[in-house]
Amino acid sequence: MDVKDGQTVKGTNFVNLRHAGDPVELGKAYSEQGADELVFLDITASHEGRKTFTDMVTRVAATVNIPFSVGGGIGELKDVDRLLNAGADKVSVNSAALRNPGLIDEITSHFGSQVCIVAIDAHQDEQGQWTCYLNGGRIPTDRSLFEWAHEAQERGAGEILFTSMNHDGVKAGFANEALRRLSDSLSIPIIASGGAGCKEHFRDTFIEGHSDAALAASVFHFGEIPIPELKQYLKSEGINVRL
Amino acid sequence: MKVAIVKYNAGNIYSVIHALNRLGVNPILTDDAAELRAADKVLFPGQGEARQAMGYLREHGLDEVIRSLQQPVLGICIGQQLMCRHSEEGDTDCLGIFPVDVKRFCPQRHEDKVPHMGWNQVKMGNGEFFKREASQSAERTMENGQWKMDNGLFSGVNDGDYVYFVHSYYVPLCAETIATTDYILPYSAALHKDNFYATQFHPEKSGAVGERILENFLKL
Numbered sequence: 001m002d003v004k005d006g007q008t009v010k011g012t013n014f015v016n017l018r019h020a021g022d023p024v025e026l027g028k029a030y031s032e033q034g035a036d037e038l039v040f041l042d043i044t045a046s047h048e049g050r051k052t053f054t055d056m057v058t059r060v061a062a063t064v065n066i067p068f069s070v071g072g073g074i075g076e077l078k079d080v081d082r083l084l085n086a087g088a089d090k091v092s093v094n095s096a097a098l099r100n101p102g103l104i105d106e107i108t109s110h111f112g113s114q115v116c117i118v119a120i121d122a123h124q125d126e127q128g129q130w131t132c133y134l135n136g137g138r139i140p141t142d143r144s145l146f147e148w149a150h151e152a153q154e155r156g157a158g159e160i161l162f163t164s165m166n167h168d169g170v171k172a173g174f175a176n177e178a179l180r181r182l183s184d185s186l187s188i189p190i191i192a193s194g195g196a197g198c199k200e201h202f203r204d205t206f207i208e209g210h211s212d213a214a215l216a217a218s219v220f221h222f223g224e225i226p227i228p229e230l231k232q233y234l235k236s237e238g239i240n241v242r243l
Numbered sequence: 244m245k246v247a248i249v250k251y252n253a254g255n256i257y258s259v260i261h262a263l264n265r266l267g268v269n270p271i272l273t274d275d276a277a278e279l280r281a282a283d284k285v286l287f288p289g290q291g292e293a294r295q296a297m298g299y300l301r302e303h304g305l306d307e308v309i310r311s312l313q314q315p316v317l318g319i320c321i322g323q324q325l326m327c328r329h330s331e332e333g334d335t336d337c338l339g340i341f342p343v344d345v346k347r348f349c350p351q352r353h354e355d356k357v358p359h360m361g362w363n364q365v366k367m368g369n370g371e372f373f374k375r376e377a378s379q380s381a382e383r384t385m386e387n388g389q390w391k392m393d394n395g396l397f398s399g400v401n402d403g404d405y406v407y408f409v410h411s412y413y414v415p416l417c418a419e420t421i422a423t424t425d426y427i428l429p430y431s432a433a434l435h436k437d438n439f440y441a442t443q444f445h446p447e448k449s450g451a452v453g454e455r456i457l458e459n460f461l462k463l
Contacts, residue, residue, distance in 0.1 A: 031450065036362055062261045067407060067448045087257045089448065112290065114358050114409045158360065189356055213361075242362045242405035 001026060001217060002041045003072075006052045008221065009043070021221070024059045030220065031066045033227040036242060038064065039092070039161075039215060042072030043136065049073075054086050061087020069117055077106050084111060092117035092161055095134040098141055098148070101155060108156030116159075117191075118152040120145060122178075123165040130178055137165050146181065153186050160186065161215065163193040171197025171219070176209035183210035191215055199225060199233045206239050244461065246270040247282035249309065252299040253289025253321050262447035266458055276308045284315050284461060287322035288447070290409070293345070294333025296325055310338055315463040316439050317396075323434060323441035324412055332412050340439050343417040348427050355427050358411040364403045365432045365444070369420035396433065396440050397422060398459050404452045406432070406444040414443060 001008045001023050008023045027038050040060065042053040050073055057070055070083050071092030080091050097103050097118055107116045121133045122145040130145035149160050162182060164175030174192045183190045189212035192205045196216035205211045219225045234241045246263060248256055250272045263270045263286075270286065271278065279285055287309060289296065300306045309316070309326075318326045325337050330345035337345070348357045408424070414431040416423060422433040424443070434441045440460065446453035 061257060062264065065262060065265065065448065065454055066450050067445075084255065085257070087261065089255070089258070114290070114360055158358070184353070187350075187353070187356055189360065212356075 002043050004043045005049055006056055023056055024063055027060050027064050031064050034231055035227055038068040040070045054082060057083055057086035057088050071119055080107050090115045090117055092119040094119040098132060098134055104152055104155040104157055113156050113158040116157050117161050118157040119161040121163045121165055149182055153188050159189045159191060161191040161193055167195030170195060173201040174205040174209055176205055179209035179211050199230050203234060203237045245282045246284045247279050248272045249287045250274040253291030253296045255290045256288050258447045259286060259288045262457055274303055274305060279308055285312055286317050288319035289321045291321050293324060293330040293335040297335050297337055306338055317460050318441035320445060323443050326441050327414055341419050341434050341436055343414055345412050345414055347412050351427060358409055359426045360409045362405045362407055363424050363426055365406055365422045365424055367402050367422055369416055395463050396456060396459050399455050400452055406449040406452055408444045410443060
């Protein structure tokens with residue numbers, strides 16, 4: 001769930017935002033439907049927005065009985081401390097870690113690897129090269145996806161959340177080739193993000209992409225894929241899921 | 244009902260407090276011996292590092308207090324590990340309530356990721372150990388070809404239900420094992436001895452199944 005000023009929104013190719021409800025209510029509904037984990041991303045830039053988001057994290061922690069992670073606007077250790085104290089189980093760092101990779105070491109040495117998800121937004125160019133982007137996919141860097149993911153693991157990251165900017169919002173499936181390369185070369189769990197459009201895409205990312213988990217937003221927010229139906233389907237396809 | 248949570252230097256007890264609140268219980272968070280002894284139920288949760296946690300407990304005299312508690316006590320995650328005899332984490336002598344030593348996971352294949360993080364299934368009873376030690380059959384019985392859990396903590400929980408784990412160290416199977424999980428190898432998902440109960444998984448994060456386990460504990 002992308003959260004702006006206390007409301008859930010979801011971008012299509014990181015640009016157009018549409019409202020999709022109260023994040024706490026939505027989170028509760030998803031946990032009751034059988035979601036295994038929730039991700040809340042603060043896309044508000046302002047200081048007031050940050051306060052609103054922290055209050056929301058407190059309300060989520062009081063309401064939801066499954067693990068959840070929070071990200072967005074985490075620049076230093078005290079942001080992590082604030083969000084974990086509000087009741088989040090994990091934090092995800094993205095741009096701040098690319099700018100200051102030592103932040104990953106700091107977080108994991110203070111709170112353990114299990115709380116630190118390194119989120120990576122990357123784009124594949126016509127030559128097939130994957131490049132990491134900053135600020136929600138707005139600013140390119142000179143870091144390659146695979147090199148950065150490897151460094152993040154070495155620095156203690158507990159999980160990698162990889163969003164393919166080419167696939168996000170397109171609903172034509174996850175970036176399974178890149179996911180498979182990440183999953184096969186790293187020893188930490190890889191969460192696939194960006195591209196879910198139908199149930200088969202989830203199956204494919206587990207089987208072809210070797211993903212450890214799959215994340216989606218709009219197909220759930222707009223009721224296109226009911227979670228219980230998706231999990232039944234995955235089980236029938238021989239994938240180990242919690243029902 | 245008075246429910247106390249042991250206050251010490253291991254983090255993330257907020258979710259346990261929230262989970263108890265959802266069950267209508269308002270726990271106190273305390274490191275005071277008298278308050279802990281006076282509670283009807285004591286929870287000993289946490290995430291942290293064994294050596295630092297044991298150091299803190301000893302410094303504050305909480306090791307003796309926890310060992311001497313008479314009411315139902317539930318250790319969660321690092322709490323369970325600290326209730327054992329010794330942990331490989333920091334080569335630490337622990338509380339010794341459960342006579343078993345905590346080991347670090349040794350990955351065998353690429354898929355064996357450590358920490359073990361995520362949802363996994365629990366099986367009732369003490370698994371392989373059960374076959375060797377037939378004397379430990381008291382807490383589970385065969386009913387219609389299915390193992391049924393007689394232990395109050397898992398009442399209403401089914402063999403194969405999913406719960407949520409985050410850990411790098413594990414408690415091997417032992418006589419006190421009341422539920423097992425298989426990750427890299429079969430190990431103790433839960434322990435029970437006298438008034439002491441413990442789970443490696445986080446019931447406070449395990450959806451409806453976890454809620455049921457916490458509710459069962461409050462009813463013990």
